Amino acid sequence: MSGGEVAIGIDVGGTKIAAGLVEITSGRVLSMHRVPTEPEMGGEAVLRKCLDLAGRLAEEALAAGTCLAGVGVGVPELVSPEGSITSNQTIDWRDVPVAESFGRIAPAGVESDVRAAALAEARYGSGRKCYNFLYVTIGTGISCTLVQGGLPYRGARGNALVLASGKLTCWCERCGGFAVTVVEEFSSGPAIARRYADLTGDSAATSEKVLALAEAGNATARAVVVSAAELVGGAIGFAVNILDPEVVVIGGGLGTAGGTYWEHMVRSAREHIWSEQTRGLEILRSELGEHAGLIGAALVGWRAGRAHGVGHEEER
Numbered sequence: 001m002s003g004g005e006v007a008i009g010i011d012v013g014g015t016k017i018a019a020g021l022v023e024i025t026s027g028r029v030l031s032m033h034r035v036p037t038e039p040e041m042g043g044e045a046v047l048r049k050c051l052d053l054a055g056r057l058a059e060e061a062l063a064a065g066t067c068l069a070g071v072g073v074g075v076p077e078l079v080s081p082e083g084s085i086t087s088n089q090t091i092d093w094r095d096v097p098v099a100e101s102f103g104r105i106a107p108a109g110v111e112s113d114v115r116a117a118a119l120a121e122a123r124y125g126s127g128r129k130c131y132n133f134l135y136v137t138i139g140t141g142i143s144c145t146l147v148q149g150g151l152p153y154r155g156a157r158g159n160a161l162v163l164a165s166g167k168l169t170c171w172c173e174r175c176g177g178f179a180v181t182v183v184e185e186f187s188s189g190p191a192i193a194r195r196y197a198d199l200t201g202d203s204a205a206t207s208e209k210v211l212a213l214a215e216a217g218n219a220t221a222r223a224v225v226v227s228a229a230e231l232v233g234g235a236i237g238f239a240v241n242i243l244d245p246e247v248v249v250i251g252g253g254l255g256t257a258g259g260t261y262w263e264h265m266v267r268s269a270r271e272h273i274w275s276e277q278t279r280g281l282e283i284l285r286s287e288l289g290e291h292a293g294l295i296g297a298a299l300v301g302w303r304a305g306r307a308h309g310v311g312h313e314e315e316r
């Protein structure tokens with residue numbers, strides 16, 4: 001008896017790599033391994049770790065009698081429509097033959113992590129009931145992608161995902177000068193930890209701890225969390241004004257943390273949405289949570305397999 005169709009998903013983050021075997025019909029994670037990324041060891045070393053994980057999972061798939069349709073890799077970088085990695089913010093894989101290396105295991109695809117996660121939300125998660133949604137991920141980094149008909153819009157160069165890494169300039173009424181802000185450097189997880197440390201000298205506090213302190217009523221933590229949420233909410237509202245999505249789906253560790261950050265982010269997003277018709281749109285939390293990136297990477301691999309004529313599962 002042959003089992004169902006599976007794909008390997010590898011979600012490469014700044015601190016850890018999560019790799020798993022995903023059942024395509026259900027999106028269920030059948031097996032998962034986690035290792036530290038250690039990007040400081042260099043692109044080749046990170047690639048070797050990922051290949052080891054993929055090799056182990058391919059053996060597991062074989063032992064389980066499943067049909068391995070492909071292997072997909074999600075990276076926290078810009079990826080061109082042709083699958084070339086074009087930035088080196090976290091891991092330098094610009095001149096490394098990533099897809100080719102995995103191609104020895106199964107048909108392989110590489111995608112930007114936010115688009116991989118959005119693919120998963122579209123097929124199995126919060127985006128499955130709508131044709132069109134804006135997916136925003138907030139964690140170590142902040143980025144977004146517009147999904148239409150189950151597919152993320154890549155843009156001409158694959159760069160249509162930068163929500164918060166570019167500079168924003170506002171004229172300041174109080175001093176008559178210009179205030180330049182980078183939302184990611186103010187509202188992301190590392191930014192919350194750093195801003196709290198700057199105010200208190202507690203450089204050991206993680207963003208999770210600062211969020212917990214804010215919930216417990218610590219005034220400094222609360223000020224940091226509320227301002228971070230208000231600023232990113234403004235950026236989301238701005239994106240909604242331009243794209244007019246049916247709904248917004250928010251993922252990432254910080255984006256799905258709930259509490260003060262969530263409440264102020266959503267309130268601020270609505271405050272920045274100009275049209276009254278749009279302002280009440282649904283803003284949903286990711287249903288797949290921390291596994292969205294891994295499941296999405298597996299879908300990227302499955303899609304690569306389909307392009308090679310492997311697999312039998314229907315495209316949604």
Ligand SMILES: [Zn+2]
Nearest residue numbers: 172174175176
């Ligand atoms: Zn000023």
